[in-house]
Amino acid sequence: xxxxxxxxxxxxxxxxxxxxxxxxxxxxxxxxxxxxxxxxxxxxxxxxxxxxxxxxxxxxxxxxxxxxxxxxxxxxxxxxxxxxxxxxxxxxxxxxxxxxxxxxxxxxxxxxxxxxxxxxxxxxxxxxxxxxxxxxxxxxxxxxxxxxxxxxxxxxxxxxxxxxxxxxxxxxxxxxxxxxxxxxxxxxxxxxxxxxxxxxxxxxxxxxxxxxxxxxxxxxxxxxxxxxxxxxxxxxxxxxxxxxxxxxx
Numbered sequence: 712x713x714x715x716x717x718x719x720x721x722x723x724x725x726x727x728x729x730x731x732x733x734x735x736x737x738x739x740x741x742x743x744x745x746x747x748x749x750x751x752x753x754x755x756x757x758x759x760x761x762x763x764x765x766x767x768x769x770x771x772x773x774x775x776x777x778x779x780x781x782x783x784x785x786x787x788x789x790x791x792x793x794x795x796x797x798x799x800x801x802x803x804x805x806x807x808x809x810x811x812x813x814x815x816x817x818x819x820x821x822x823x824x825x826x827x828x829x830x831x832x833x834x835x836x837x838x839x840x841x842x843x844x845x846x847x848x849x850x851x852x853x854x855x856x857x858x859x860x861x862x863x864x865x866x867x868x869x870x871x872x873x874x875x876x877x878x879x880x881x882x883x884x885x886x887x888x889x890x891x892x893x894x895x896x897x898x899x900x901x902x903x904x905x906x907x908x909x910x911x912x913x914x915x916x917x918x919x920x921x922x923x924x925x926x927x928x929x930x931x932x933x934x935x936x937x938x939x940x941x942x943x944x945x946x947x948x949x950x951x952x953x954x955x956x957x958x959x960x
Contacts, residue, residue, distance in 0.1 A: 768824050775817030775833035776896075776937035782810025782840055784930035790907070790923025803844045810840035828889065832882055839875055846871075862914075869911035876904035891954025892936040899929040 782805050789799040818834030845851045846868070857864035883897035906922030909915075939951040 771817040771820035773937040773940040775814050776933045778809045778814040780930045780933035787923040787926030791920050800847050803847050806840040806844035865911045869908045872908035896932045
């Protein structure tokens with residue numbers, strides 16, 4: 712048989728057939744094939760005891776943004792004393808379940824997607840809401856430790872909020888090449904933290920209320936960006952603009 716003469720099966724010698732095996736010999740030539748999982752990833756048999764099946768991971772950002780937005784909205788409504796509400800403890804359930812746990816899970820899924828920014832943001836703010844809930848839960852003993860000195864409690868919360876202001880400022884800088892919508896979320900979040908920590912340090916209710924107003928703006932912006940992530944061209948009748956700021960080639 713000539714060097715380039717086709718075999719009876721229609722394949723050239725040494726060339727992979729439709730199944731990816733050389734010369735059509737699926738058994739003898741299996742090592743030369745490049746195996747790809749149904750999810751499009753190279754197969755990894757380093758742990759033969761575990762099945763290998765990679766699936767495409769959905770975008771966790773809308774979930775994380777929605778969890779952040781709902782919890783921020785609720786607490787901000789309490790900060791502006793809407794409907795005469797001055798005690799924010801009802802937010803504990805939301806902070807633990809949605810803003811805390813669900814947002815933390817969204818951050819973990821962002822790690823799996825390879826999105827360092829999203830993973831850092833969602834995981835951190837999930838931790839923020841879990842820690843904030845701990846401040847309001849009696850059995851943690853945090854509030855009880857300051858019962859005799861409310862001013863010290865306010866200063867302690869002010870320092871706590873200052874740490875989150877610094878982190879949010881870092882995230883604002885890191886978001887400058889993402890999208891205009893996301894930049895707006897972090898910009899107003901930074902202002903929110905400035906006003907809230909100032910309200911704790913000064914004891915002025917009007918400053919805390921102003922922080923609540925900016926918190927509401929932040930929440931609605933986060934919901935907008937979340938909706939923009941849900942309304943894809945393949946699944947929606949329309950999309951929302953977010954002003955792409957990513958670096959173009």
